[in-house]
Amino acid sequence: MSWPPMLMHIRIKNKDTKFGLWLPLFLLFPIALVIFIILSPFILIGVIVLWNSGWGRMALFALRAAFVACWSLRGLKVDVRKPDEFVSISII
Amino acid sequence: MSDNKRKILEMLENGKISGDEAYRLISAIDGGETGQKDSARESQSTSDTAVKGKAKYLRVTVLPGDKHTDPEHADRVNVRVPMSLIRAGIKLTSLIPQEALDKANSALKEKGINFDVRSIKAEDIEELIDALGDMQVDVETAKGDCVKVFVE
Numbered sequence: 001m002s003w004p005p006m007l008m009h010i011r012i013k014n015k016d017t018k019f020g021l022w023l024p025l026f027l028l029f030p031i032a033l034v035i036f037i038i039l040s041p042f043i044l045i046g047v048i049v050l051w052n053s054g055w056g057r058m059a060l061f062a063l064r065a066a067f068v069a070c071w072s073l074r075g076l077k078v079d080v081r082k083p084d085e086f087v088s089i090s091i092i
Numbered sequence: 093m094s095d096n097k098r099k100i101l102e103m104l105e106n107g108k109i110s111g112d113e114a115y116r117l118i119s120a121i122d123g124g125e126t127g128q129k130d131s132a133r134e135s136q137s138t139s140d141t142a143v144k145g146k147a148k149y150l151r152v153t154v155l156p157g158d159k160h161t162d163p164e165h166a167d168r169v170n171v172r173v174p175m176s177l178i179r180a181g182i183k184l185t186s187l188i189p190q191e192a193l194d195k196a197n198s199a200l201k202e203k204g205i206n207f208d209v210r211s212i213k214a215e216d217i218e219e220l221i222d223a224l225g226d227m228q229v230d231v232e233t234a235k236g237d238c239v240k241v242f243v244e
Contacts, residue, residue: 002176058187065184072176075149079170 004029005074007092014085025091096121147175147225147243160236167237175221175243182217 008023043063050056077090097118104114150173156166196209229241 062184062187065180065187069177069180069184072174072180075172075174076177077170077172079168081168083165 002071003074004071005076005091009088009090009092011086011088013087147221149174149244150178150224151240151242151244153238153240155238155240157232157236157238159232163236175224179217179221182221 004025006024006026008021008025010019010021010023012019043059047056047059050059073091075091077088079088079090080086081088100109100114100117100121103109104111109117152169152171152173154167154169156163156168160166190210193210197207200207200209224243227241227243229239231239233239
């Protein structure tokens, strides 16, 4: 079973700034869920209205694909280093 | 003479196998333990391939190689992308409008590539991603940077 991303660690360093952030994604899930529940009637109406044109099905597919993409972010790591600066993003 | 050896010799006599193949088969039978070890090794390598087939991450690394002129001041890149994210991303490509695909087709044609991007199906993509397990790209630049793209 794959788990959703729980934490995001961002580190940026250059000549002027040094910045590090641990973002607890697991705390954002309940907020995202609440937003989704609030918006779901509007999404449903939009899908029904657009169903005949074919865009409704596309919207549902896009929604599902976006959800799967967010769920699959766990393990992503981007680390770019130069002698004086670096950017590091890792999703745990 | 065992039945197996007799069968091999019969196959050689009938021209179904070459002399070299017959020799190898008889050696394998005579090998006994050696043969068993070989098969164990073979099954090990098969399981390794199976493990390798279940690729989890696509890695891209840029590191200073041995021949780099100034390794202390070299740029370093380390990117790890989950394969599940790549799968999800590829599925999102089906949302690309028809007009954009037509443009992509014509751009490819201009470059001399006669390929219809609309012909790519989800099954093909799955097969392609599974095949990525054996992929490895190693490039060494003139500056001495070592670029590697592989799957782990």
